[in-house]
Amino acid sequence: SGAAWARGLLSWARPERWLPCGSVLPLSCIHTSTFLQKIGKWEKKNRIVYPPQLPGEPRRPAEIYHCRREIKYSKDKMWYLAKLIKGMSIDQALAQLEFSDKKGAKVIKEVLLEAQEMAVRKHNVEFKSNLHIAESQTGRGRYVKRLRCHGKGMFGMMKISRCHYFVKLVEGPPPPPEPPRTGFDQAKEYVQQLRSRTLVHTL
Amino acid sequence: VLVLVRSPLPRLRALLQRCWGRLERGLWPGIFGGQSPLWGPALAVQGPALVPQGIGDAVAPSLPESVVWMAAPKQRRTIEVNRCRRRNPSKLIEIKRNIDVCPECGNLKQKHVLCGYCYAKVKEETRLIRMEIYKKEAGPFNAPTVETVVLYEGEKPTEKDEGKRIIERARKRPSWFVQN
Numbered sequence: 001s002g003a004a005w006a007r008g009l010l011s012w013a014r015p016e017r018w019l020p021c022g023s024v025l026p027l028s029c030i031h032t033s034t035f036l037q038k039i040g041k042w043e044k045k046n047r048i049v050y051p052p053q054l055p056g057e058p059r060r061p062a063e064i065y066h067c068r069r070e071i072k073y074s075k076d077k078m079w080y081l082a083k084l085i086k087g088m089s090i091d092q093a094l095a096q097l098e099f100s101d102k103k104g105a106k107v108i109k110e111v112l113l114e115a116q117e118m119a120v121r122k123h124n125v126e127f128k129s130n131l132h133i134a135e136s137q138t139g140r141g142r143y144v145k146r147l148r149c150h151g152k153g154m155f156g157m158m159k160i161s162r163c164h165y166f167v168k169l170v171e172g173p174p175p176p177p178e179p180p181r182t183g184f185d186q187a188k189e190y191v192q193q194l195r196s197r198t199l200v201h202t203l
Numbered sequence: 204v205l206v207l208v209r210s211p212l213p214r215l216r217a218l219l220q221r222c223w224g225r226l227e228r229g230l231w232p233g234i235f236g237g238q239s240p241l242w243g244p245a246l247a248v249q250g251p252a253l254v255p256q257g258i259g260d261a262v263a264p265s266l267p268e269s270v271v272w273m274a275a276p277k278q279r280r281t282i283e284v285n286r287c288r289r290r291n292p293s294k295l296i297e298i299k300r301n302i303d304v305c306p307e308c309g310n311l312k313q314k315h316v317l318c319g320y321c322y323a324k325v326k327e328e329t330r331l332i333r334m335e336i337y338k339k340e341a342g343p344f345n346a347p348t349v350e351t352v353v354l355y356e357g358e359k360p361t362e363k364d365e366g367k368r369i370i371e372r373a374r375k376r377p378s379w380f381v382q383n
Contacts, residue, residue: 076289080294080295080296081296083290083295083296084295084296084298095299095302095311096298096299096302098302098311099299099302099311099313100296100299102296
């Protein structure tokens with residue numbers, strides 16, 4: 001029992017456990033990063049590797065996925081900024097965000113610059129201006145409920161909202177904007193719909 | 204059979220109090236000599252109209268009853284209706300078309316606003332000049348009554364800068380700070 005006690009003591013007093021992760025000791029601490037609950041789906045999209053393209057195929061444009069989690073801002077207010085820069089080239093988007101008065105504009109600008117840097121370093125993008133924003137979305141982060149004190153001893157529960165921001169940059173010039181639907185187009189579609197009707201439950 | 208008989212005394216007391224109160228307020232002057240009220244017309248009918256009822260009974264509607272006439276939504280707004288309102292073009296952010304490139308430094312600037320980078324540059328230089336001034340003055344209320352001239356490395360005061368105070372800055376003259 002004395003030996004078991006000593007072994008237990010030694011197993012408790014392991015010096016390599018006391019040192020922080022990422023230190024010099026090579027035997028322990030393989031994971032050098034902090035414990036993440038989950039690697040989000042958006043981050044995993046950067047890891048897909050396509051098979052090499054055949055000689056005749058057109059060049060597949062590079063896609064870069066980037067996001068920022070738990071931004072202290074409302075997802076609805078952030079959505080307006082995401083909608084603003086959808087489909088713009090990255091330079092135009094950065095210009096618009098620089099002179100926007102919103103709090104989320106600064107955050108989105110940082111995210112775009114990070115993504116641009118990542119594109120040039122890791123994703124084999126030749127020109128950093130040759131990127132456009134294919135997708136930009138917001139998501140709901142973790143909300144926290146807090147007490148908000150009013151006068152006369154009344155209180156209400158307020159929720160402190162956070163959001164995520166996701167962006168996908170694609171190499172190449174931005175696609176031309178869709179021409180607005182004219183009455184002629186709508187009429188044509190209607191006529192097409194009428195013509196494509198068939199008789200059902202018949203021979 | 205047990206019959207509950209309520210004593211008439213408190214009711215009588217309450218009635219007498221109310222009558223006295225109305226008399227004091229001048230609402231029941233008909234008591235004096237049985238004449239019509241002083242402000243009313245001679246042909247005014249004396250009757251229950253002169254004895255306004257419900258003065259003591261009038262009570263402001265309490266909160267649970269006043270809720271009946273407050274505005275409240277009748278139906279829950281569907282997400283489609285909410286989206287139509289939130290994504291209406293008037294609520295979307297407009298793209299700004301007044302952004303240009305600053306010819307001096309190449310950063311972006313709005314057309315009617317000074318370039319932020321150039322302004323920060325000038326602000327920093329002004330701060331350093333001010334520090335030199337404070338070192339020279341050495342205390343508050345020592346500002347001289349003459350003009351000030353800032354000279355950089357290798358510059359001599361000209362004959363125009365005769366009586367002026369000279370502040371030295373230990374660097375090359377910046378290109379945007381034109382002499383004279």
